[in-house]
Amino acid sequence: MQLWTAATPNGWKVNIMLEELIEAGVCLPEVEVRSINLSKGEQFTDEFTAANPNQKIPVLIDGERAIMESGAILQYLGEKFPTSLLPTGERRYDVLQWTWWQAANVGPVFGNKLSYTRYMPDVDPLQKEHPLERFGKEALRLAAVLNKRLEGRNYVCGDNLTIADIAIYPWLRGWKWSKVDITNLPNIVNWIKRVRARPGVERGLAYGVPKGEIDQWSEARKAQYAKSGASIADNNKLRTDL
Numbered sequence: 290m291q292l293w294t295a296a297t298p299n300g301w302k303v304n305i306m307l308e309e310l311i312e313a314g315v316c317l318p319e320v321e322v323r324s325i326n327l328s329k330g331e332q333f334t335d336e337f338t339a340a341n342p343n344q345k346i347p348v349l350i351d352g353e354r355a356i357m358e359s360g361a362i363l364q365y366l367g368e369k370f371p372t373s374l375l376p377t378g379e380r381r382y383d384v385l386q387w388t389w390w391q392a393a394n395v396g397p398v399f400g401n402k403l404s405y406t407r408y409m410p411d412v413d414p415l416q417k418e419h420p421l422e423r424f425g426k427e428a429l430r431l432a433a434v435l436n437k438r439l440e441g442r443n444y445v446c447g448d449n450l451t452i453a454d455i456a457i458y459p460w461l462r463g464w465k466w467s468k469v470d471i472t473n474l475p476n477i478v479n480w481i482k483r484v485r486a487r488p489g490v491e492r493g494l495a496y497g498v499p500k501g502e503i504d505q506w507s508e509a510r511k512a513q514y515a516k517s518g519a520s521i522a523d524n525n526k527l528r529t530d531l
């Protein structure tokens with residue numbers, strides 16, 4: 290298998306999934322991890338586009354099959370290597386609905402909040418006011434939904450980590466970077482600590498990142514991410530001629 294990824298929230302999901310499968314005792318085939326340089330536009334090459342017409346990481350290549358969309362990749366790996374990360378029976382639909390909730394809500398909303406907060410330095414602040422308020426409020430609403438869901442639960446779907454936690458966690462752990470203040474939501478604060486404490490999660494977060502910067506980026510890395518994010522968020526780069 291090959292994983293085409295980068296050190297971003299959607300990339301971390303699959304890195305963490307692979308490491309948690311190993312923690313669960315699965316004997317994975319060899320996985321070649323290919324780091325995609327998004328700021329250099331490697332996601333737009335013909336080779337990348339043939340594997341993922343949507344031109345975004347992550348992509349999993351398994352033999353002749355290429356899979357796009359992090360949520361679909363989590364489900365694919367969960368089905369190919371059955372463990373409690375994607376349970377069978379009734380509980381499966383709990384896990385799938387919270388995984389879809391992430392893909393349809395948390396990813397796009399936190400992603401947009403992040404873009405307007407960090408990646409658009411050249412856009413007139415007045416133009417950013419409305420999207421910042423809209424995505425900021427919606428991110429806080431989604432966080433409140435998650436906080437409620439975690440009441441009395443260690444993980445999103447009960448006592449065990451599942452692909453729902455793996456999908457949601459990378460966006461919530463980055464709350465300082467996207468400036469979505471979750472400090473008054475104790476269930477989320479504790480859940481972030483609980484998930485982060487897992488060795489598999491730590492190894493997944495470390496793909497392509499120096500160990501000392503897993504939790505706290507250096508100023509240079511912050512600047513580099515802000516710069517590469519700015520190029521991705523630039524309206525001039527949006528194409529409709531695909």
Ligand SMILES: N[C@@H](CCC(=O)N[C@@H](CS)C(=O)NCC(=O)O)C(=O)O
Binds near residue numbers: 297300347359521
């Ligand atoms: N819904 C997609 C989102 C993937 C996505 O937005 N990936 C970002 C990195 S986190 C990317 O590749 N951006 C490059 C670009 O937009 O050009 C998923 O969950 O896989």
